[in-house]
Amino acid sequence: xxxxxxxxxxxxxxxxxxxxxxxxxxxxxxxxxxxxxxxxxxxxxxxxxxxxxxxxxxxxxxxxxxxxxxxxxxxxxxxxxxxxxxxxxxxxxxxxxxxxxxxxxxxxxxxxxxxxxxxxxxxxxxxxxxxxxxxxxxxxxxxxxxxxxxxxxxxxxxxxxxxxxxxxxxxxxxxxxxxxxxxxxxxxxxxxxxxxxxxxxxxxxxxxxxxxxxxxxxxxxxxxxxxxxxxxxxxxxxxxxxxxxxxxxxxxxxxxxxxxxxxxxxxxxxxxxxxxxxxxxxxxxxxxxxxxxxxxxxxxxxxxxxxxxxxxxxxxxxxxxxxxxxxxxxxxxxxxxxxxxxxxxxxxxxxxxxxxxx
Amino acid sequence: xxxxxxxxxxxxxxxxxxxxxxxxxxxxxxxxxxxxxxxxxxxxxxxxxxxxxxxxxxxxxxxxxxxxxxxxxxxxxxxxxxxxxxxxxxxxxxxxxxxxxxxxxxxxxxxxxxxxxxxxxxxxxxxxxxxxxxxxxxxxxxxxxxxxxxxxxxxxxxxxxxxxxxxxxxxxxxxxxxxxxxxxxxxxxxxxxxxxxxxxxxxxxxxxxxxxxxxxxxxxxxxxxxxxxxxxxxxxxxxxxxxxxxxxxxxxxxxxxxxxxxxxxxxxxxxxxxx
Numbered sequence: 001x002x003x004x005x006x007x008x009x010x011x012x013x014x015x016x017x018x019x020x021x022x023x024x025x026x027x028x029x030x031x032x033x034x035x036x037x038x039x040x041x042x043x044x045x046x047x048x049x050x051x052x053x054x055x056x057x058x059x060x061x062x063x064x065x066x067x068x069x070x071x072x073x074x075x076x077x078x079x080x081x082x083x084x085x086x087x088x089x090x091x092x093x094x095x096x097x098x099x100x101x102x103x104x105x106x107x108x109x110x111x112x113x114x115x116x117x118x119x120x121x122x123x124x125x126x127x128x129x130x131x132x133x134x135x136x137x138x139x140x141x142x143x144x145x146x147x148x149x150x151x152x153x154x155x156x157x158x159x160x161x162x163x164x165x166x167x168x169x170x171x172x173x174x175x176x177x178x179x180x181x182x183x184x185x186x187x188x189x190x191x192x193x194x195x196x197x198x199x200x201x202x203x204x205x206x207x208x209x210x211x212x213x214x215x216x217x218x219x220x221x222x223x224x225x226x227x228x229x230x231x232x233x234x235x236x237x238x239x240x241x242x243x244x245x246x247x248x249x250x251x252x253x254x255x256x257x258x259x260x261x262x263x264x265x266x267x268x269x270x271x272x273x274x275x276x277x278x279x280x281x282x283x284x285x286x287x288x289x290x291x292x293x294x295x296x297x298x299x300x301x302x303x304x305x306x307x308x309x310x311x312x313x314x315x316x317x318x319x320x321x322x323x324x325x326x327x328x329x330x331x332x333x334x335x336x337x338x339x340x341x342x343x344x345x346x347x348x349x350x351x352x353x354x355x356x357x358x
Numbered sequence: 359x360x361x362x363x364x365x366x367x368x369x370x371x372x373x374x375x376x377x378x379x380x381x382x383x384x385x386x387x388x389x390x391x392x393x394x395x396x397x398x399x400x401x402x403x404x405x406x407x408x409x410x411x412x413x414x415x416x417x418x419x420x421x422x423x424x425x426x427x428x429x430x431x432x433x434x435x436x437x438x439x440x441x442x443x444x445x446x447x448x449x450x451x452x453x454x455x456x457x458x459x460x461x462x463x464x465x466x467x468x469x470x471x472x473x474x475x476x477x478x479x480x481x482x483x484x485x486x487x488x489x490x491x492x493x494x495x496x497x498x499x500x501x502x503x504x505x506x507x508x509x510x511x512x513x514x515x516x517x518x519x520x521x522x523x524x525x526x527x528x529x530x531x532x533x534x535x536x537x538x539x540x541x542x543x544x545x546x547x548x549x550x551x552x553x554x555x556x557x558x559x560x561x562x563x564x565x566x567x568x569x570x571x572x573x574x575x576x577x578x579x580x581x582x583x584x585x586x587x588x589x590x591x592x593x594x595x596x597x598x599x600x601x602x603x604x605x606x607x608x609x610x611x612x613x614x615x616x617x618x619x620x621x622x623x624x625x626x627x628x629x630x631x632x633x
Contacts, residue, residue, distance in 0.1 A: 030453070041448075042445070042453075044459075045448060045453070045459045045462070046437065046459070048459075049458075049460045051459060
């Protein structure tokens, strides 16, 4: 109870016996929280002369910030790109379910769709905080339709658009209101995109460069295309022309399917502070194998893969965020040694390839 | 005085911690009657704090009815600075135990009026009923708290400019950059500590040996301010072998011969579980 109540009356919770992810390492420290904010316990002690009202024993668990999924198209049978009368319920349903994967806020993502869909869906869901009811909604992530035809991946070609006349007016004509939009993915190589990007940034909307998805054999590095004379998006990760104090962030689907572990490692080593794990989860996440809808297309689930029905084009992942986090941690080559430095087991990309005694 | 000599730093730390533990438990502190403890900082008492935290964690001791008064704090160093004595006390002691923050007193080296701060501190000690047990250390120049050579032996809490020796000794905490070490501090006076019912000085390491010799085998002298405690009715010096290296063999043998008497103070070691 804060003894001098100089700052607040609200109760304070102290998490004990936990490990906190801080400064890139796990530290054995207590975590102090009041009204959803993390406190500096030293200030609390000396300035407020306060201490904890409740103690939560974490029994050695790791405390990490809640996961934020900025690219999730739906799940559990819900498709955010379907223009229903009650999009809000669908978003809330998924918001509640993804709490199980450690996701505490997300951007419901819409794939390339015709204008009628955006005009109907966007006004129905407002930005709001999370709570016991589900993860917080940070705003929509609009992926397309302003992406280029060569890199469309699983987006339906007939709804792709370019910036014709006024650039930004094309955008508002396609989407309608931008009030509940947090992020827009578009192709920077489209003519007229520069003014659009500037206007979006001015309004506080994050601009994401359309990722050049290579929709073929998933074992080939699917997300990153790189040629030594045409570094493309990957080159941007190591660019020396990014202004000081600004960071380029890049999303990666670490489900073991969309991105080769080697590509994950290369990207991470090139630019570790910009890496953002996304699920790009689709309607079928959380559902059994079979056929389901995604935007204006039908997709098919086979095991852990989701294809555009009738093709081998990946349409999105069905890995949950916690699976991606675990897979990312494992995407490494490891050797297990005993104290005598004898090799006991060898792992490549997190997979055990040899164990002593076999 | 009692001169308690243990083999090494760890044993000395443990003996001191057990003594503090027994004193608090024997006192039977309560909401109406707090145990007032004076506290030092630095590398010497670190091991003692670790043991006290251990005793708290095992449920053998509580600091709920203990009031603490630290000896000193740097002037002008931000409180959140990792080398401030506030940071030291928080990280190495307070955050691990159950003391009420309102009862943990440390001088504020960033107060607007430093003299008023010092007087207020003396007032707080008086209001708490005086200090029951003041734990301290010794500097290589024989100082207690920041009562540098030449400090009045009847001094009270005040602002002091640090001696060169002290600044050099503290440089290791400031990246060995002398220019970064604070030059002034607020400190309890020699007289303030002398007012305590009992004083316990922790002295470990060969680099403190000469200071210990000056403090207990030579006369009372304001150049070696710890020597003032020769005139206190209840002083205990707790040291390790290395700290006795400059003493006369006769002194060391005499006090080592008394260890069976000294050890009665910490054996049996008491616990609140038995109350």
